Amino acid sequence: MSIHIGIGSWGDDEYRGVLYPPKLPAKDRLRHYATIFNHVEVNSTYYGAPKPDTVKKWIGETPASFLFDIKLHRVFSQSPRSAQPTEGKRDLLGYTLERLEPLIAAQKLGVFLLLLTDRFGPAKHSLAELDVLAERLRPFRLAVELRDPAWVEGEAKPTTLKGFRDRGLALVSVDMPRGPEFFPVLDDVTQPDLAYLRLHGRNRAGYLKGGSAATQHLYRYKEVELDELAARIRTIAKKAKDVRVVCNNHAKDFAPRAALALRTRLL
Helix, strand or coil: CEEEEEECCCCCHHHECCCECCCCCHHHHHHHHCCCCCEEEECHHHCCCCCHHHHHHHHHCCCCCCEEEEECCHHHHHCHHHHCCCCCCCCHHHHHHHHCHHHHHCCCEEEEEEECCCCCCCCCCCHHHHHHHHHHHCCCEEEEECCCHHHHCCCHHHHHHHHHHHHCCEEEEEECCCCCCCCCCCCCCCECCEEEEEECCCCHHHHHCCCCHHHHCCCCCCHHHHHHHHHHHHHHHCCCCEEEEEECCCCCCHHHHHHHHHHHHHC
């Protein structure tokens, strides 16, 4: 069993004094981050494939055991079927894998992460739409975060879990505001070699107002909540060999504070 705790960025100025010494140059932040955590979820790849020189820089600034989990481009969030190559169009997935080749060769690519939109629900969509993407990414592991709670409500839940297991996909567990509008607390592990937990904070009003991600994630976890999350992670770790925990409450310095607190409790 291994638990990897991290966040989705290492470059935020707000992290100075919490994660980094106040005067640490920005160019040295990843190197310092990697002395504290052994894993990071790369957010920038949601918007575009990294440049080869950037990937080589990541490799050179982190120890051999450090892992990068790669958030897939937003095109695939909107339509996973976009992973199917189409004549006359650029193969975005192939291009991304080509750009990540140095990371793959260095054995530092951990998991691919797909974030589906709340419009991707079982009423109009099927998990079969993920098949091409999952197949093209093999042998790398793919974790998928669902946003429509209808996937796991009532009789739909066992079908969804079976669909994930049959496809070799890890269903992402989330921590977010409670209520019927939000994806529920669900820690069913669909792959014995991988569990993935993302902590979005519990700012209910921020989510319901439909503001920016920064507004939605404006939440600092309380000590009692961190104790609760640590217990939850320990339970998940009994079901999966490898557990990823990502603090995604990216507002102010809340994400590194939560990650450091969980690291103290768990590692």
